[in-house]
Amino acid sequence: MLVGAKSTKDLILRLIKTSGRLSIIEIASELGITEMAVRRHIQILEKDSYIESVILRQTKGRPSKLYQLTKKGEDLFPKKYKQLSVELLKELKSMGQESLITELFTRRKNRLVQQYEIQTSEKTFEEKLEILTEIQSMEGFMPEIRKEKGQIHLKEYNCPYIETAAEFKQICKSEKEFIKDFLDTQEVEIKSCMAAGDGCCHYIINQD
Structure with missing residues (x-):
């Protein structure tokens, strides 16, 4: 199915x-x-x-x-569990290398932002938001955008990394920073998080 x-x-x-x-x-x-x-x-x-x-x-x-x-x-919905990567992260954590784990996710976030720069350069905020929604949809996040009282509410109903994110909170922070840098905005707030047991990942975005 x-x-x-x-x-x-x-x-x-x-x-x-x-x-x-x-x-x-x-x-x-x-x-x-x-x-x-x-x-x-x-x-x-x-x-x-x-x-x-x-x-x-x-x-x-x-x-x-x-x-x-x-x-x-x-399990019918997209999941991206990579056992080897998870095991390596656990090893780093057991070695007390939390800062290195954070740096790894920061580097990944920066690489993704650079990867999409060609698509987003000279685009308006609204166009970037549309591109972001398309990207997150292709990655299996099941995004939904809603505008309310001058704020943009991005809800993602599936987390491809949920089991890993439950143990490594750096993933959630990295996703938030990716959205912020991708849209080139200064403020993104995490309202709810699936890794914390919520029904969806809910980001509130303030357009500068």
Whole structure:
């Protein structure tokens, strides 16, 4: 099953990935299809172990049945676990070389910014933002841009490095600095982080 495809099952998986736990009614409403059609697809996805149901008990009314991705379902989305690189980072950490790890990620960030300089030179901020969204999408971050009260909210619903980032916080800082340098702006704030257990990586960007 390919998440990039446009089948209803893939759309349901993507919707649950970006929204979190959802009921059949919510899925039907978001996709504009009948609840019966959603139930049919849900049964197949649950049988194939891509999703699982959880019961949400409320203080009033009947408990709600919600659906979330399983580990197998999460694995359908891009992940870039490179075991050798992770092991090397762990070795450096055990040797007390935290500063060297930080420098490695800083160098990587600088290299990426330089790599895209040809695409971004003489571009407006809005054009750079569009290019950044395309890059992050190709890298599997599932980005979403929203503008609110003079600020730009960048939400990324998938982290290709989440298991590594959970142990090496330098990755998250490096991603933040990459966004800041790529857009040539002075202020980028991390509002939430998947490596910290949040539902998405949420960056607030102030345009200079």
